[in-house]
Amino acid sequence: MKPVEMLLEPEAKGAMPSAADELLSVADWLNVSHSVMKLTEWVTGGINPGQWLVDYVTGDWASYSKAGSAMVHLGEYYAAYGQALTEHKNVLMKSWQGHAATAADAYFTKLADAVAGQQEALTEIGEELHKVAYRMWTLAKMLDSQLENLLELMLEAAIGAALGTATAETILGPIAGYALAALRIKKAERVWQTAVEAHDKAYNAVLASLALILAALSKLQSLTGHPLPQGAYDHPGA
Numbered sequence: 001m002k003p004v005e006m007l008l009e010p011e012a013k014g015a016m017p018s019a020a021d022e023l024l025s026v027a028d029w030l031n032v033s034h035s036v037m038k039l040t041e042w043v044t045g046g047i048n049p050g051q052w053l054v055d056y057v058t059g060d061w062a063s064y065s066k067a068g069s070a071m072v073h074l075g076e077y078y079a080a081y082g083q084a085l086t087e088h089k090n091v092l093m094k095s096w097q098g099h100a101a102t103a104a105d106a107y108f109t110k111l112a113d114a115v116a117g118q119q120e121a122l123t124e125i126g127e128e129l130h131k132v133a134y135r136m137w138t139l140a141k142m143l144d145s146q147l148e149n150l151l152e153l154m155l156e157a158a159i160g161a162a163l164g165t166a167t168a169e170t171i172l173g174p175i176a177g178y179a180l181a182a183l184r185i186k187k188a189e190r191v192w193q194t195a196v197e198a199h200d201k202a203y204n205a206v207l208a209s210l211a212l213i214l215a216a217l218s219k220l221q222s223l224t225g226h227p228l229p230q231g232a233y234d235h236p237g238a
Helices: 018-024 026-030 032-043 049-058 061-093 099-116 118-166 172-217
Strands: none
Touching: 049 118, 061 099, 061 118, 099 118, 118 172
16 A cells, blocks of 8 residues: 555544434433523524534544544555655665665665654554543543533522512422422532533543643654755775
8 A cells, every 4th residue: 555545534523323322312302401502503503502602612522533534544655655765665675785885775675664664653642542532532522421410400499489489478388499499409519520520530631641742742853854865886995
């Protein structure tokens, strides 16, 4: 296979097949807020307020995944390029002997090793970018679910408060209504805290991945250290 054939179109590596994702999200339809979000999406032609907010916070995970795919393909290209240099050099050396052949053999061997050696760092970068994309995706799914839970709880709290107000002339009505509202607000606070902790954890994990990406970048070799020989070959015996 030619090296250039390794330069494939980068694709976003799906964190989970869409069918499986939908199957695991069936329980979300039990939430009124989820149904409201979906109905809003259908009515507005694709605008889901909750999803829009989540995407704004977590970012475009697909772009990171595509970047990771591009780095992996680039690493495969360099590996194939280095292998091609070695193979063509070996063919040439079968019919070429002497001082010039020895010098050319040494030069192309070092060049091929340097070119192929780029793959390791590029693959590491690609894998870390895929990890970042996955963390962004899982955070988005989690925040989307937590946002719907939060809206559901606040709706129940509002209903409880309304019932308490409507039954103010009774004895048990206000107690039950306001107690329900208080319980739902307390639970909503825990949901919010869970979401904040998940965001902070994902953020720190992304920072760790970025540090590994920077470390991998430092491993990339500059091919300018292997310039083509200048001038004609100078035979030592001439």
